[in-house]
Amino acid sequence: MRKQTFILELALLFLTVALYGQAKKPTLMVVPSDAWCNKNGYMIEFDNQGILTKVPDYTKAVQENTDLLLVISKLNGLMAKREFPLKNLESVLKNLTKDRGLNAVRASRDNSASVAESPVDQIIKTAKADIILQLTWTVNKVGPESSISYNLQGLDAYTNKQVATATGTGLPSFSAELPILLEEAVEENIEDFTYTLQEHFDDMFKNGREVTLQILTWEDWDGDLDELSFEIEDWLDSNTIEGRFSTTDVTDTYALFEQVRIPLYNERGRALDARNFFRALSKKLSSPPHSITNKLATEGLGKVTLILGSK
Amino acid sequence: MTTNFTKQTILCCTLLLCITTTAQKKQRLADKDTYEWVYDIECYGGTAKNGYKIVKVWSYSKEKSVATTQAKKNAIHGIIFKGYAGEGRICRASRPLMNREMTEEEYKNFFKHFFLDNGDYNRFVTNATDYKGVADVQKLVRNKKGKKEKFYQYKIGIVVSVASDDLRKYLEKEDIINSLAKGF
Numbered sequence A: 001m002r003k004q005t006f007i008l009e010l011a012l013l014f015l016t017v018a019l020y021g022q023a024k025k026p027t028l029m030v031v032p033s034d035a036w037c038n039k040n041g042y043m044i045e046f047d048n049q050g051i052l053t054k055v056p057d058y059t060k061a062v063q064e065n066t067d068l069l070l071v072i073s074k075l076n077g078l079m080a081k082r083e084f085p086l087k088n089l090e091s092v093l094k095n096l097t098k099d100r101g102l103n104a105v106r107a108s109r110d111n112s113a114s115v116a117e118s119p120v121d122q123i124i125k126t127a128k129a130d131i132i133l134q135l136t137w138t139v140n141k142v143g144p145e146s147s148i149s150y151n152l153q154g155l156d157a158y159t160n161k162q163v164a165t166a167t168g169t170g171l172p173s174f175s176a177e178l179p180i181l182l183e184e185a186v187e188e189n190i191e192d193f194t195y196t197l198q199e200h201f202d203d204m205f206k207n208g209r210e211v212t213l214q215i216l217t218w219e220d221w222d223g224d225l226d227e228l229s230f231e232i233e234d235w236l237d238s239n240t241i242e243g244r245f246s247t248t249d250v251t252d253t254y255a256l257f258e259q260v261r262i263p264l265y266n267e268r269g270r271a272l273d274a275r276n277f278f279r280a281l282s283k284k285l286s287s288p289p290h291s292i293t294n295k296l297a298t299e300g301l302g303k304v305t306l307i308l309g310s311k
Numbered sequence B: 001m002t003t004n005f006t007k008q009t010i011l012c013c014t015l016l017l018c019i020t021t022t023a024q025k026k027q028r029l030a031d032k033d034t035y036e037w038v039y040d041i042e043c044y045g046g047t048a049k050n051g052y053k054i055v056k057v058w059s060y061s062k063e064k065s066v067a068t069t070q071a072k073k074n075a076i077h078g079i080i081f082k083g084y085a086g087e088g089r090i091c092r093a094s095r096p097l098m099n100r101e102m103t104e105e106e107y108k109n110f111f112k113h114f115f116l117d118n119g120d121y122n123r124f125v126t127n128a129t130d131y132k133g134v135a136d137v138q139k140l141v142r143n144k145k146g147k148k149e150k151f152y153q154y155k156i157g158i159v160v161s162v163a164s165d166d167l168r169k170y171l172e173k174e175d176i177i178n179s180l181a182k183g184f
Helices: A002-020 A034-039 A058-064 A066-081 A089-105 A119-124 A179-207 A225-239 A273-287 B002-035 B064-082 B103-112 B122-124 B165-175
Strands: A030-031 A043-048 A051-054 A132-141 A145-156 A161-171 A207-218 A244-250 A253-262 A295-298 A303-308 B039-042 B052-059 B125-127 B136-142 B148-161
Touching: A002 B002, A030 A066, A030 A089, A030 A145, A034 A051, A034 A132, A043 A295, A058 A066, A058 A089, A058 B148, A066 A089, A066 A119, A066 A132, A066 A179, A066 A244, A066 B052, A132 A161, A161 A179, A179 A207, A207 A225, A207 A273, A225 A244, A225 A253, A225 A273, A273 A295, A273 A303, B002 B052, B039 B064, B064 B122, B064 B125, B064 B148, B103 B122, B122 B125
Parallel strands: A030 A132, A207 A303
Antiparallel strands: A043 A051, A132 A145, A145 A161, A207 A253, A244 A253, A295 A303, B039 B052, B052 B148, B125 B148, B136 B148
């Protein structure tokens, strides 16, 4: 009987690993860099509380620049060959517009209520990915010869670190057209890019996912975050991989913890992201002796904001 | 008469056996060189089409033909384990496909099967040139003090084309190297 129970337990363990054995896969998307958008006239200017601010206009860029579409398509194809398909910027933008339109006309059947959308919802509903592949190229001309300088940077959206890169300048050519030079640049550089990206993933599997924890407070909260931060640090020390994290900022009302290394799986073998991981901290703070009501807000796989004081 | 015929047959057989054994020994030595990374690999222009690499491999042997056949094995070994330096913008450097630590035992097993004379490595490599044509042949000599220079072995440079994308996919499938999506 005992032997049968042991075998059953072993089978359950294997089943759990088989079901949850995969880490959460980050999403990747190619986006033209601000410098490229600025140089090619794809920027929108707006008055941000008296300051003239420029932001890239991706929709205009993908609608008008066929070279950009070619490079994105080529990169998407090469990454798909490596079993890592990318999110397509153009499709994401179209989908966002469609969703916005649909949500605006949706109404409840019972009382005609419209879909709830907070200002925060409106801000976060933008084209995003866990790793942004920021793309820049410039055409160099020396007399009749042209060459391409190409720069592809993989940027982690939550830690703001460059996790992969490929740069280079191709051979000058008298006759080759720009799309051909661009295709060659992508093909020549993809190997370097995937190699450095692989190194980043290897580091993640070895040392855990690197995430960011931000703690904010509602105006009406009368606690002392400066004091509480020591207890939060103790919790992080016990729960992160090898106690790895950095306390970047702490004030009475704000704290920022960066380079927090969280495990990829919990003790049951289930894949973890920042949201699942910091849920335990949120629960700890909301239960006695702290009893601090708090709100846990998530940004993708790697950033969490805890707002103390109320939901 | 019969005794003479038997003697001749035995002589022939012995001679044939000697030739075969010598050839096998030379091939084994060449394989040992590959196993111990005794070869050189360099970039050969940037003209390979997408998914392929054209490399020049320098192999060492006392026998020209052995060095020629060994070039293919060396090229594949080089693409997997060594990579090569580029030449500025003319020819880009290539990193080795191997992206994890391999134990000695794993390396030995992989080498034993993959690099058999009719092994799977053959699927990913073709000679870009014939050694009788444009291959570089250098005679290496040993020069002992006060003695005449003595032929040591050939250093033969052969240009081969490697289907590097297909090779990478094969190695990923066989779990020899890690794929980008492994673990997700």
